[in-house]
Amino acid sequence: MLSAVAATSSKTLVRARGHRVPDALELPLVVSDEAEKITKNADAEKIFKNLGLWEDVERSSRRKIRSGKGSVRGRPHKLRAGALVVVSKRLGAERAFGNFNGVRVVDVSSLNVSDLAPGTHPGRLTIWTESAIKGLEARLEGVHT
Numbered sequence: 001m002l003s004a005v006a007a008t009s010s011k012t013l014v015r016a017r018g019h020r021v022p023d024a025l026e027l028p029l030v031v032s033d034e035a036e037k038i039t040k041n042a043d044a045e046k047i048f049k050n051l052g053l054w055e056d057v058e059r060s061s062r063r064k065i066r067s068g069k070g071s072v073r074g075r076p077h078k079l080r081a082g083a084l085v086v087v088s089k090r091l092g093a094e095r096a097f098g099n100f101n102g103v104r105v106v107d108v109s110s111l112n113v114s115d116l117a118p119g120t121h122p123g124r125l126t127i128w129t130e131s132a133i134k135g136l137e138a139r140l141e142g143v144h145t
Helices: 002-007 011-016 033-037 041-051 054-061 093-097 130-139
Strands: 029-031 063-065 077-079 084-087 104-107 126-129
Touching: 029 041, 029 130, 033 084, 033 093, 033 126, 033 130, 041 054, 041 093, 084 093, 084 130, 093 104, 126 130
Parallel strands: 029 126, 084 104, 084 126
Antiparallel strands: 063 077
């Protein structure tokens, strides 16, 4: 878990996963707690555009048609993992940010390794809220030695 959290702050690992991150952007991305209260899709889009991450959202929204028997077995499309938005409380942000394909919203108490490193590849583009960082510190307080 600690390694997966640390990988979210490495720009080389995030880019190696295929995310499109501007050069001027510093990782980890921490936004104010106001992002948790956003309920409209247009406001979430503005946040992605202001951060310079809209290109990555568009990248993850494309679906690939799966070849072989997977399409016969009810799994015709492969979806890309986009940005992960970590909040402290679910106040409506999952409705706004979750409308984009590949973007996932998760609260810090239910955050796990497969959210941070889908497919066992660390370095997922993660947007943290300020209170989520505090909640993560409290959750991992006794872990690091």
